[in-house]
Amino acid sequence: MDNEVRRSFETLAIHAGQQADPVTGAVVPPIYQVSTYKQDGIGGLRGGYEYSRSANPTRTALETCLAELEGGRRGLAFASGLAAEDALLRAVCRPGDHVIIPDDAYGGTYRLFAKVAEPWGLTFDPVPLNDLDAVRAAVRPDTRVIWCETPTNPLLNVADIAALAGIAAEAGALLAVDNTFASPYLQRPLELGADVVVHSTTKYIGGHSDVIGGALVARDAALGERLAFHQNAMGAVAGPFDAWLTLRGVKTLAVRMDRHCANAEKVVEMLSGHGAVREVLYPGLPGHPGHEVAVKQMSRFGGMVSFRMRTPEAAVRVCEATKLFTLGESLGGVESLIEHPHRMTHASAAGSPLEVPDDLVRLSVGIEDASDLLEDLERALS
Structure with a gap:
């Protein structure tokens, strides 16, 4: 985007990643309902697109917009919020690592940890994240992630993002913040020190109960690249129509x-x-x-x-x-x-x-x- 239009959240929501189509002048990004792309010779990609699991122009528009709204370096759109969570865990953790989660986390998140990640070899401890002493006491040498949800679902507890970021940094761990309830309009975790933001874009970002989706937004480019590799390798990406519906919802967030x-x-x-x-x-x-x-x-x-x-x-x-x-x-x-x-x-x-x-x-x-x-x-x- 040109600097002169980067004036407010509302402006970014409508314009970030959403320039008029250069061929037709359409003011809304088209739905690129396509699986593959013509290449100009071996390795000659037009705009970096070769196969829509790896990248799709409609999804790129959404990912760019979400990164701008959260103030991050890289946005990634997934088929669901849980797909985004799974990709994050696989990208930053290995079997034997430890994660701290809220003691009142979303039920689906708990199920992912207890029924999928733990059999894979990940260990986790539920901790009241609004008790910073309890969080510090739960940190172990093998703690890789502090997983924060604020406000929490459904008890609406609040965690101090900046304080948790400090604890995570001291432990050499990442702070991941599920920002679904607040949305980037009400809360910007990356500005408070979080390393990555998680969203179920099904919820407020999409906003119309007509699409399932998820997203990750990374604060730095290196983490963004790791997440992008796993997004492509694992394949649970947002389809072009889902990305288009979500992007439409973002405009009125x-x-x-x-x-x-x-x-x-x-x-x-x-x-x-x-x-x-x-x-x-x-x-x-x-x-x-x-x-x-x-x-x-x-x-x-x-x-x-x-x-x-x-x-x-x-x-x-x-x-x-x-x-x-x-x-x-x-x-x-x-x-x-x-x-x-x-x-x-x-x-x-x-x-x-x-x-x-x-x-x-x-x-x-x-x-x-x-x-x-x-x-x-x-x-x-x-």
């Missing part, structure tokens, strides 16, 4: 996140005063244990809200009683979703140290009219 945050704040205010609700979990609440850190490293507090009912049965009833909040997994789309993590997204963590409370309800607050959402929740809670 800023305006959507503003509305998600505004609606979530109103939902939190209502839930906090409701007699049927035992506890509201939201980093924007002054009483939240991670509030001060969230204020320091986030511009706003996001569209995810969790709350605890007084019994597990009450939590299930609320999840089944809403009309506008659709009962469903995933998050970050324009529509509001409600779920019971214990029996849905985090069922894979049942019986483990990462098991979530069975009275917990998780909301992905969409961009509908806030008054309609409040009325729906009030009716379900009554």
Whole structure:
């Protein structure tokens, strides 16, 4: 991009990696639905493209944009968030290495570590990342990665990225930050010292519940090259149409996140005063244990809200009683979703140290009219 247009997040989201097509003048990057490319002689590649597992122009546009938005040197788009996580682990770890993960990590991440990475030879310890002394105590000579999720899914705990970056650097380890809940619009982990950012682009970045995807963004070029090698060698890349849909979603990320945050704040205010609700979990609440850190490293507090009912049965009833909040997994789309993590997204963590409370309800607050959402929740809670 020319320097004169690099003025704000909103401008980058619309223009980074997305110059007008030089042949037709199309202002939106085309969908290069192609597997192979004509070469101008042996080794003579046009623009570096030979086979779409290795690189595809539509995917390149998305990867460039994501790198710009996160402030990194290299962006890589994958078929899913878990595919991105797996590629990262294979690129930076070897059998016998050790990883520290949050003690309230996303259930799919825990499953990847416990059922895939551990049999491969990786060891890991779940640690409360908001307890820096506990993190330091968990570091071992063979620790290669501190895996951070902030805010966490679904308990919305907050970790101090800059402090964890310092601990990782002292240990000679990498700090990987799952930035899915915040998105680069609300939080920029690389600027706080993280080495690599992880995204499920299915969520806020895509934003419309119509595409599955994942991404890695590396702070330095050398790590970016290692990740790119594994992306190509393992092959779980984003297809061109998926990349195009995700890139379309990126363009409105800023305006959507503003509305998600505004609606979530109103939902939190209502839930906090409701007699049927035992506890509201939201980093924007002054009483939240991670509030001060969230204020320091986030511009706003996001569209995810969790709350605890007084019994597990009450939590299930609320999840089944809403009309506008659709009962469903995933998050970050324009529509509001409600779920019971214990029996849905985090069922894979049942019986483990990462098991979530069975009275917990998780909301992905969409961009509908806030008054309609409040009325729906009030009716379900009554």
